[in-house]
Structures are given as C-alpha cells and as structure tokens.
C-alpha cells in the first residue's frame with residue numbers, strides 16, 4: 691500500500707516538484723516502507739518525534755520540519771534538519787541561525803505565509819512578510835538561508851478559495867524573488883497537502899507535503 695502510493699506519486703508529480711512524505715504519528719515501520727520504495731524526503735511536525743525517528747532511520751534521509759517550531763527546541767534538530775518549512779518570526783530565524791552556527795551548519799528555511807481564514811494558523815501576513823524582507827536583518831544571518839515560502843490553505847471544500855490562496859502565495863513568492871537580494875537562493879514554494887496538492891501544483895508549488903494519501907489515517 692505505502693510503496694504503491696509512493697510509486698504512484700513519484701510518477702505523477704511533475705519534474706521540479708519534490709514530494710515531502712509527511713510521516714508524523716506513523717511508526718518507523720511505515721517510514722521504512724516508504725524509504726524502500728525510494729522516498730528520501732520526510733516531513734515531521736513534532737521535535738521529539740522527529741529526533742526519535744531520525745535516530746532509527748537510514749542516514750541518507752532528508753528531514754524536513756514542517757510544523758510550528760518553538761525557539762527553545764531548535765537546538766534538538768539543528769544538527770541534522772535539512773529544511774525548516776514554517777518560520778513564523780524573526781526571533782525564530784535568529785535562534786535557528788544561532789543553533790546552526792553552533793553546529794557549523796547553514797540551515798535552509800522557508801517563511802510561513804498566513805492567508806487562511808483560521809485563527810489558529812501561524813505565519814506572517816503579507817504585510818508582515820514584506821516588512822521582514824524589506825528589513826535587512828534576515829540577510830545578515832550567516833547560518834540560515836531563506837529559500838522561499840510555505841503556506842497552508844484554509845481547510846475547506848471550496849477549491850476556488852484554495853486556489854486563490856495558493857495563487858496569492860505564488861504572486862508574493864515571485865514578487866519577493868524579483869526584489870530580494872539573495873534571489874539566486876529563492877527557489878522553493880511549499881504548498882499542498884493530501885486534499886489540495888493538485889491545485890497547489892497548478893499554482894506553482896515546488897514542494898508538496900503529503901501524509902494521509904501515503905500513510906493512511908494517522909496512528910497513536
């Protein structure tokens with residue numbers, strides 16, 4: 691099942707779109723099935739769970755942290771994480787920079803954009819994002835590299851609303867790429883989950899974060 695889903699997604703996704711297999715709340719045995727089917731990029735959203743799984747999985751897995759990251763937990767994932775999707779404050783970016791520096795690393799990050807009509811979602815509003823990028827501090831942090839944006843659409847059946855949110859995100863992403871000094875590294879747009887990734891790809895996603903369609907309903 692899992693291996694068939696991985697194979698189907700790999701053959702279906704356009705070139706240039708990376709599949710992040712979202713494995714939160716699934717056991718390592720399930721991750722290994724995906725790994726054996728050729729999947730190397732895994733996304734987790736809880737620090738403790740990620741650290742535990744990283745110790746058990748093969749060393750060539752690329753771990754993406756996709757959830758809300760608390761500043762006091764950055765140190766646990768800084769030694770190995772390959773991409774942090776949901777940076778939602780300058781304070782968090784500074785902490786990632788500090789912890790990456792301690793490990794002698796430079797960590798790739800995405801800024802989370804908040805467009806969804808849900809109070810609970812984290813992230814920058816478009817105005818906050820513009821203000822952050824206009825200020826120069828992010829560009830002076832030597833141990834982080836901002837590669838692009840991440841967003842979660844409103845959880846709704848209204849495909850047109852989802853499409854509008856993804857399109858707005860892509861517009862902001864393009865606008866930033868044209869204006870940000872480190873433009874050469876501005877190349878990642880993370881949007882789309884099991885129920886809305888086809889729309890996200892149509893609207894320019896380069897990373898899709900898919901859990902349920904691969905692993906089924908989340909366990910424990």
Ligand SMILES: *Cc1c(COP(=O)(O)O)cnc(C)c1O
Nearest residue numbers: 712735756883884899900901902
């Ligand atoms: C859990 C999660 C996903 C995956 O959701 P599915 O609906 O299971 O595909 C994607 N992105 C984030 C940020 C998540 O927390």
